[in-house]
Amino acid sequence: MKIIECPxxxxQGLQKFIPTDVKIxxxxxxxKVGFDTIDFGSFVSPKAIPQMSDTAEVLANLDLDNTTSKLLAIIANIRGAEEAAQHKQIDYLGFPLSVSETFQQRNTNKTIAEAMEQLAHIQEICHKHNKTLVTYISMGFGNPYNDPWDTETVLHFVHELDKLQVKIISLSDTIGVxxxxxxxxxxxxLIPAFKxxxxxxxxxxxxxTWHEKVEAAYSSGCRSFxxxxxxxxxCPMAKDELVGNMATENLxxxxxxxxxxxxxxxxxxxxxxxxxxxVFS
Known part of the structure; x- marks a missing residue:
């Protein structure tokens, strides 16, 4: 069982900047807790996500000598992937791929087709620098934009990611639906079909609603939360549709x-x- 903690x-969506030393x-x-992975920061445009503009500085001051946790950084394009890949402390690069065309544009300023093309290059960067690519299927359970969605669409995206040899896929309920x-x-x-x-x-x-969601995922074979x-x-890019994260203590x-x-x-x-x-007051 893997628990990924996502500070x-x-x-990232807070308007008030959290001081770098507080983040560290x-x-x-x-x-110190023993989470499998810490989603600690992102290498994205500081204009888009000002809160994450100090990710490199935070990384440089983390105490990794006495932990078993691995580090994950979010990236949204090739430039961000190249920057993140230079840091040997980072194990995973996470890329948000949306099944909603509207949200892909809002979140990464790309079409889905452009995002898939970049994802292929990012996978090459990961292989070159011994990183593992994690792809999030954003809006994976529906979207507020009336973009087409059904479970077969999600299955199609997984097939496409499998062609790119993506080994970790996270189904993301971006707006809590x-x-x-x-x-x-x-x-x-998905789990039996893509072992x-x-x-x-x-x-x-x-x-x-948290309990019924965790129970449904776990009983269906999911072992990473x-x-x-x-x-x-x-997600701050979801704007008015913002719904909170799954509380770790509930998990x-x-x-x-x-x-x-x-x-x-x-x-x-x-x-x-x-x-x-x-931290969050």
């Missing part, structure tokens, strides 16, 4: 209840939860 996703202290605390039915259908269809691909769940949710402490954040509670050992340091997690109040 980047929690921070918070992420260093998260590194997933439900147990479509979660179950997608994961139970060589690791599928993750990046589910945005409300406080009342993204979360953010206290459910902070959500921990669920898996502890059903007897799944996450091998997390609970004291370090409690300290990070307490620290988050100051």
């Amino acid at each position: 980047r996703d929690a921070m 202290e918070y992420i260093n605390q998260l590194l 997933s439900n147990p039915e479509n979660i179950h259908y997608l994961f139970s269809s 060589h691909i690791e599928f993750g769940a990046h589910l945005h949710t409300t406080p009342t 993204d979360g953010a402490i206290r459910g902070f954040g959500g 921990v509670t669920y898996f502890n209840t059903i007897g799944v050992n996450l091998n997390l340091n609970q004291a370090a997690l409690d300290a990070a939860i307490s620290q988050s109040d100051a």
Whole structure:
């Protein structure tokens, strides 16, 4: 079981800039918890996401000597991939690929066709620099723009990513519209059909629907879940449709209840939860 903690996703939409030293202290605390991966920052235009303009500085000050966690950085184009790939501390490069044409334009200023073309180049960069490409299928459970969507569309995108030898795909509920039915259908269809691909769940949710979503994904074979402490954040490019992240503490509670050992340091997690109040206040 993998839990990916996403402070980047929690921070990126905040208007008030979080001081760099505060980010460093918070992420260093998260590194003590034992999460499989920390989605710590992004190499994107500072004009688009000002909150992430200090990602390289944050990275340079992380204490990676006493952690088993790996690092993931989000990129949105070839330039960002080339920059991120220069940092040996980074294990994963994450690229958001939307099944909604409108959202792909809003999020990365590209058409889906252009994004797929760039993704092929980014995969080459990953291979060259010994990084692993993680592709997020954004708006994977529906969109607010009336763009075409159905589960078969998502399956088509997975087939295309498989051609590029993408080994990790995260189905992303960017605006919180997933439900147990479509979660179950997608994961139970994809996981047996693409056994060589690791599928993750990046589910945005409300406080009342998180349990049914986690349960549906887990019961359908998903073994990788993204979360953010206290459910902070959500995608700022979704604007009015912003819905919070899956709260990490809810994931921990669920898996502890059903007897799944996450091998997390609970004291370090409690300290990070307490620290988050100051970070996000």
